[in-house]
Amino acid sequence: MNYKDNGKVLQNRRIIDGAQLYDMLIECPEIAHNAEPGQIVHIACGEGTTLRRPISICETAGDCVRLCYEVRGKGTKWMAERREGDTVSLLGALGHGFTPRDGKVLLVGGGIGIYPLLSIGKTCQNAKALFGFRNVSLINSLELFENNGIETSVITDDGSSGRKGFVTELLRDELTAGGVSQVYVCGPKPMMAVVAKLCAGFGVDCQVSMEERMGCGVGACLACVCKTMFRDNEGAEGEKYKRVCVDGPVFDAKEIIWE
């Protein structure tokens, strides 16, 4: 069920110096009480921006949703300028989110891709987070996970904190150690493609949160399609475009055709 809510901004704080990252808490009871992990809201970003902008729900708390976002252009700049008490128009919670699984699960995130993983991590009993950042100055929000009992391991591209390398190296180690029942991943597409391939190689299920530019947010305009593979009743394989806004953003990694 989608709701259109005029949410009240309760907080909109800069997360770290040196990066345009913000943490916004919005009171919007209908969306907050109906959202599932991995779903998104579509936000109207002022008069000069025709299309709403999609942002993943980081977590819900009572009547509120937390959105963590990076300023990229006009819409997210407008969001960053909102102050406590301002009203924002939200459509949500949209899309198909993460499916919770039992056993040991891994949250694999890169950059702003860490935020959509919080809710599903909180839902699962035994979650561990593996996060990659470009350098030490961009490491942020680990406490959101750790305060919920989720152990975090961090790797940086340049080795300025933790091991030097990419998050896929931490994942390979965990998969090699064994016992992993499910991987949830969100981040840059090339990283997710490698994660999907690694999981397939180890026979571990993987759910990916896809990001495509969006228009309507409700399945009507086809702006947000990604290429997927399907198998018909006779076992013949073919390609099919699916809409990230309603069929996703979360897909089984085996479905995605990475290109």
Ligand SMILES: Cc1cc2nc3c(=O)[nH]c(=O)nc-3n(C[C@H](O)[C@H](O)[C@H](O)COP(=O)(O)OP(=O)(O)OC[C@H]3O[C@@H](n4cnc5c(N)ncnc54)[C@H](O)[C@@H]3O)c2cc1C
């Ligand atoms: C399902 C989904 C979930 C998302 N969740 C989050 C989130 O939790 N936090 C967050 O910070 N951002 C998230 N985004 C990205 C966010 O929607 C865009 O950054 C935002 O729409 C940019 O709007 P803008 O007006 O600020 O920038 P624009 O002026 O529209 O664009 C600025 C630049 O960003 C690029 N860009 C814009 N949108 C996208 C996109 N969807 N994918 C790749 N590049 C893009 C443009 O090509 C351009 O170079 C999500 C996107 C999707 C599709």
Ligand code: FES
């Ligand atoms: S954004 Fe219009 S169909 Fe997905």
